[in-house]
Amino acid sequence: MNVMNASPRRKELTRLAAQLFVQEGFDRTTVRMLAQEMGIKSGSLFHHFKDKQEILAAVIEEGTQNALMIARKALDECDAEPEVRLRAMARAHLETLFTDRNAHVVALFEWRRLDPAASAHLSHLRDAYEALWVTVIDDALEAGLIHGDRFLVSRFVLGALNWTVRWYDPNGPRSPDDLADELVAMIMPTSA
Template sequence: MNVATDSPRRQQLTRIAARLFMQQGFDRTTVRMLADAMGIKSGSLFHHFADKQEILCAVIEDSTRHALFSARRALADAAPTTRARLLALARVHLDTLHDDRHAHGVALYEWRRLSDEDREHLTHLRDAYETLWLQVIEEARRAGQVQGDAAIITRYALGALNWTARWYDPDGPMDTAQLAHELVDMIVAPAS
């Protein structure tokens, strides 16, 4: 099952749904609310999606695919040092998270609302994304730049970055590039 699609209309509807799910929560967002926000009749919504659960899956799949694609591209463009690769991952994570706060917020906070089948479908994308991080952090651990278990450090870093969705102010004194540097400085030992 691949609920993501290139249809511009469906992508527009998915973005609207992400905003509503983030503002109202998945459970409190009704099909009527979605249709009203999308400017269509409730029945027309089912021309694009089978049900509200499929809309949630599409929101999360689109955002996760985008994050994975962006992270792979950032790693390909990064200098070959471990620090540069970690910085590229942190920067792209923050940029994708804050450029589309609604979709990525839904992916973070509404994952538990997915059906078992949808969760199973999307787990490989989430795992592929986390694996990119784990590989780079493991490289840093082997080079003596980080101490500890690479899997725990990966979860720590991703958790810290994801939590910025709650407190980071893009109009504040620090941009995402500076914030990414702060995270990397916290987990990577200074060069000796």
């Protein structure tokens, strides 16, 4: 078994697995389907991954790491104005959601299939990401940019953003950035 997590082959396999998990769901995706998609036999799969669970964990870890990177970069690159930061965060969220769409759909809808160990490890990553959101929302509230309960606002906003994977068509007329801006405008009285 390959213990080196960063093997390029393993990364490619993870990408393909994410696609299949989205198409079929984790439970209905068999190791034989995964192997075929990867051009190998089912037994060979277990050279790269300890078991099926580990493939799921790899997919989710990939996506969450990317989300964290993109969000940090976006916040670093813009100034301290709360409105700009809020918009940047929303844009970053949708950017990662649709460039790594497969991984994120798996993370959002198959999280519960993780075994407790993997779930605990990945929860820390996700918490780090959500902490970014909380600071941005807090600043926006303090600046009087938006109003409401900080907890509820962040849940509502994240819910609205995450739900886009259910209806947004990347080939449509609207860009993810448009979506992000419209959502921010919707909750900002001053920008009417």
